[in-house]
Amino acid sequence: MATQLSLYGKTFASRLLVGTALYPSPAVMRASVEASAAEIITLSLRRQNPEQQQGKILWDYIRESGCQLLPNTAGCKTPREVIALAEMSREIFATDWLKLEVVGDDYNLQPDPYGLVEAARELIKRGFKVLPYCTDDLVVCRKLLDVGCEVLMPWGAPIGTGQGLLNRYNLQTLRERLPDIPLIVDAGIGAPSQAAEAMELGFDAVLLNTAIAKAQEPVLMARAFKLAVESGRCAFEAGLMTKRQTASPSTPTLDMPFWQQVAPTEP
Amino acid sequence: MGRLLAWRLSRQDLEITLFEAGSLAVPAGACWAAAGMISPLSELVHSEQKIYQLGLRSLALWEPWAAELEALVGRPVSFRRAGSIVVAHGRDRAELPMFVRELQSKLPSDSAADVRPLDRAQLQKLEPALESFETGIFLRDEGDIDNRRLLPVLLESLRQQRVTLREHTAVTCERNTIVTEDAQYHFDCVIDCRGLGAKDAINGLRGVRGEVLVVQTNEVQLQRPVRLLHPRYQLYAVPRSDGSTVIGATEIESEDLSPISVRSTMELSSALYSLHPAFAEARIVESRVNCRPATMDNLPTVHCEPGLVRLNGLYRHGYLLAPALAEQVEKIIAQQLSEVA
Numbered sequence: 213m214a215t216q217l218s219l220y221g222k223t224f225a226s227r228l229l230v231g232t233a234l235y236p237s238p239a240v241m242r243a244s245v246e247a248s249a250a251e252i253i254t255l256s257l258r259r260q261n262p263e264q265q266q267g268k269i270l271w272d273y274i275r276e277s278g279c280q281l282l283p284n285t286a287g288c289k290t291p292r293e294v295i296a297l298a299e300m301s302r303e304i305f306a307t308d309w310l311k312l313e314v315v316g317d318d319y320n321l322q323p324d325p326y327g328l329v330e331a332a333r334e335l336i337k338r339g340f341k342v343l344p345y346c347t348d349d350l351v352v353c354r355k356l357l358d359v360g361c362e363v364l365m366p367w368g369a370p371i372g373t374g375q376g377l378l379n380r381y382n383l384q385t386l387r388e389r390l391p392d393i394p395l396i397v398d399a400g401i402g403a404p405s406q407a408a409e410a411m412e413l414g415f416d417a418v419l420l421n422t423a424i425a426k427a428q429e430p431v432l433m434a435r436a437f438k439l440a441v442e443s444g445r446c447a448f449e450a451g452l453m454t455k456r457q458t459a460s461p462s463t464p465t466l467d468m469p470f471w472q473q474v475a476p477t478e479p
Numbered sequence: 480m481g482r483l484l485a486w487r488l489s490r491q492d493l494e495i496t497l498f499e500a501g502s503l504a505v506p507a508g509a510c511w512a513a514a515g516m517i518s519p520l521s522e523l524v525h526s527e528q529k530i531y532q533l534g535l536r537s538l539a540l541w542e543p544w545a546a547e548l549e550a551l552v553g554r555p556v557s558f559r560r561a562g563s564i565v566v567a568h569g570r571d572r573a574e575l576p577m578f579v580r581e582l583q584s585k586l587p588s589d590s591a592a593d594v595r596p597l598d599r600a601q602l603q604k605l606e607p608a609l610e611s612f613e614t615g616i617f618l619r620d621e622g623d624i625d626n627r628r629l630l631p632v633l634l635e636s637l638r639q640q641r642v643t644l645r646e647h648t649a650v651t652c653e654r655n656t657i658v659t660e661d662a663q664y665h666f667d668c669v670i671d672c673r674g675l676g677a678k679d680a681i682n683g684l685r686g687v688r689g690e691v692l693v694v695q696t697n698e699v700q701l702q703r704p705v706r707l708l709h710p711r712y713q714l715y716a717v718p719r720s721d722g723s724t725v726i727g728a729t730e731i732e733s734e735d736l737s738p739i740s741v742r743s744t745m746e747l748s749s750a751l752y753s754l755h756p757a758f759a760e761a762r763i764v765e766s767r768v769n770c771r772p773a774t775m776d777n778l779p780t781v782h783c784e785p786g787l788v789r790l791n792g793l794y795r796h797g798y799l800l801a802p803a804l805a806e807q808v809e810k811i812i813a814q815q816l817s818e819v820a
Contacts, residue, residue, distance in 0.1 A: 236525055237777035238685075266735040269685040273775065319570070372710050428584060 214445045217417050219363050219394055220309070220341040222280065224251045227411065228441040229282070229396065230434070231255075231421025238273055240430050245277050248424065248434035253279045254311050257301055258287035271304065282343065284311035289324070291331035298335055310335060311365070311398075312344040320370040325352040329359060336360035345398050348382035350389060357393060364390070365398035365419060368410060372422045374402020377409055387414045404433075404440030411444025412452060480510070480790060480797065481672035482633045484805045486548070488812060489640035496643040496664065498657060500676055503634055503646045508674045512691055512769035514717045514725040515626040515798050516704055517541060518563055520593055520618040522799060524581050525713070529778060530796055531585075533803040538622055540802035545624065552635045557625035557720045559703065564597075564606050565616040567708040568753050572614075574708035579616060593619045608699050608755050623704050623717055624798055651679060655786035667819050668812055671789040674772040675734070681780065681791050686734035686770030689795070690743045691727035694751065696761035707750050714750040723764065726751045730795070739766040771795050779804060783811050785818070 216223040229252040235241035245253055255274055257267060275281065283301035288294045291314065298310050314331055316324030323346050335342050336359060344356050348366040356364060366386055369375035377383055378400065386395060397410040398419040407418045418441055427433035485497045501507030519534025538560070545558035567574045582594055595617040597605065602615040609615065637644060650657045652671035657664040671677055675686050701718040717725045729743045744766070751758045774780050774792035779800055782789040788811055793800050 236527070237773075237775065239776040242775075266686075266688075266733040267731075269683070269734070270732045273683070428581065 214442065214449050217394070219252075219343070224280070225249075226251045226438070226441075227417040227445050228407075228438055229254065229398075229417055229419035230424060230437075231419070232274055233421055234425035235430060238270060241425070242273065242277060244424055244430040244434040245279065246434075247431045247438065249438050251279050252282050253277065254282045254284050254419065254421070256284050256286045257304070258285070258297060275305075280309065281305050281307050282309050282311045283307070284345075285313045285331075286321075287315065288313065289315050289327070291327055291334060294327075294331040295334055295338075298340060299338075302340070308339055309341045310343065312342050320373075322370060323347055323367070325349065325355075328352070329355045332356055332361055333359040343396070348379050348386060350382070350385055353386060353390065357390070363394045363396065365396045367399045368397045368406065369400025371399045373400050374423055375400050376402060376406035377413075380413075383410070383415070384413060404436045407437055408440040408444035408447070411441055412447050414448050417441070480674075480793060480801050480804070481670070482506070482510075482630065482637070483801050484670060484672065484790075484808055485642055486633050486636050486640070487805050487809055489637060489642050491813075493816075494643075495637075495640075496645065496657075496666070497637060498648045498650045498659070499644070499646045500649045500673070501647070503644060504631075506630065509689070509769040509771050509793075510626060510630060510797055512689065512767035513626055513797055514691060514704075514715065514727050515624045515629070516563075516715065516717060517622040517624060517799050518618070518704065519799060520582065520586075520621055521563065521565065521706055522796060523585050524578060526796075527778060528585065530799070533779075534796070534799045535620070536803040536806070537799055537801065538620065540806065541622065541624060544802060545629075548629075548632050548636055551639065552632045554628070554632050554635070555625075555720070556629040556632050558622065559624070560622040561703040562617055562619045563621040563623075563704040563706060563715075564602070564609070565618065565706045565708060566602075566609060566612045566614075566754075568612075571709055574710060575614060575616060578708055590620075595619065606702055606705065608701055609705065611755070621704070625719055626798065627719075649676065652677070652787065652789070654784065667786070668815050669787050670808065670812070671787065672791070674791065674793075675770055677772075677789065677791055680789060681774070681782075683775040684791060685732075685773055685775070687773050687794065688729065688731040688733045688735055688768065688770050689727065690729040690731075690739045690747070691725060691767040692739070692744065692747045692751075692763055693723050693725050693765040693767070694748075694758065694761035695723045695764045696758060697722065698757035698760065699755045701754075705754060707754060709750070712746065712750075714747065716751055716754060724751070724758075724761070728795070734770050736768060736770060739768055771797075781807060781811075783815075785815065788812065788815075 217227050226249045228250050230248050230250045232255045285294045285297050314324045314327035316322050332342050342361050343363045345365045353364050369378040394416040396417040397415050401407050401420045402423050410418050424430050424433045519531045523531040545556050597615045599613050650659050652669050678684050704717045707714045726747045771794050773794040777794050780792045
């Protein structure tokens, strides 16, 4: 049995976090969340005119899943916008958990590192439990920890691209240099194998949306990701073997005289 | 939906009353804000087979129905069955093969020819205004109808058929009974097509906000609906016979009916501009906002019991589904009336 995920003092059996956007219908979204076994789900309210609570029917439908809600600040470009939206979502969803997004580039939705740090500092002062969506830059991650974030969510690749772990070196560096910080690979995961890869690298969880929501069979894909994340985590905890250059028989080849068992030449 | 159904039923020897919550000239529902696309193929990418099947049936029905209405009223409804074109701009070009792959995987094998990739020359020939695009896709079995012409023509047909019309009358619908603020009316059958007005009767009915711009220019004219693929938005431009172009539509999970946002205006207009730079000087003559009535599975719902039929959840598929659903309801009503008789 793999260990549980622990974030801001709460524990979760599932290490897969999923989004609630882009599904063919709310019903498919809910069935997919169920199939993914996710216990934390993100949702966006930037464009819904949240002050008027006009998206309430869908929010209630999402709430019925019983998952920990993680409202996000998708679409916000400045700390000021972020804070206004965060306060509104805390009131609407009665949770101080927040996926912090500050868009730095409209086209690939790359996070703005300066805006992130500034917004995170203020949100933490206001009592939010901030999960920042950030790039894989070690220094930015450190600054986010300095202002009080207890969890980091570096990207695998830009949102919606399905490119997988584009900069494995940076991600591995983060894992090695921040061994005690929960790290969640957020965004850019397109295939279950990429999610498993992130988990095998020792990341604590994976957050994704498009790869499930835009699959031809989202519910089936949600199950595929559930299995991949579980599999990757088990593999990490079990300890992966080190790669070797040549095959090494696990049983002695008794029928072959030792002088014929030529030692492999190192490349 | 209600108006189309009333016209269909008025062709039989029935006494019909149509209640409209808004004005008859400018109906309150999403039908007035829509762009009137009838696109079973492109909608199939994001929806279920049922929508495609109903859509194909509707496309087949619109042709004779439009002709019949035009002959009856003597005014055009501008039904066009010229297919549609799908393009993607520069950096989003990867969306095109993905769109084709998703569509082909859902289409029956004998319909594969309905999706035709176009090279630059073929695209230019079909749609000369799209000169900045290298490739595109032609979806043969698609059409559109000018809803701003159709709805007044339907209204006129109802007047000609002596249908009783009551506007500015919000109602609740019960078995054999329509209840208004100050009266009750009894009928052999009540058909509830209130859209979001039927929230009291349909569980989980929600509104999905849609925003649309209408622009006018003489400099560039498309020949048929054009879809612009984008990783996050579904955008289209529909040319109208009066020279205007309708561009839509946002899809926001909210029942907010406030005016169009600056962000949506920028998204829609930049999409249009990217189709052809001459659209930059087009004039924005109208912005439309309404909410599409949708169920949680985004599929239409037809509920029937003696003396009452409820039809709802047409979502973003009003003109795509209306004739096929009207045809189904006509059969249900005929059955119910034969039982009453």
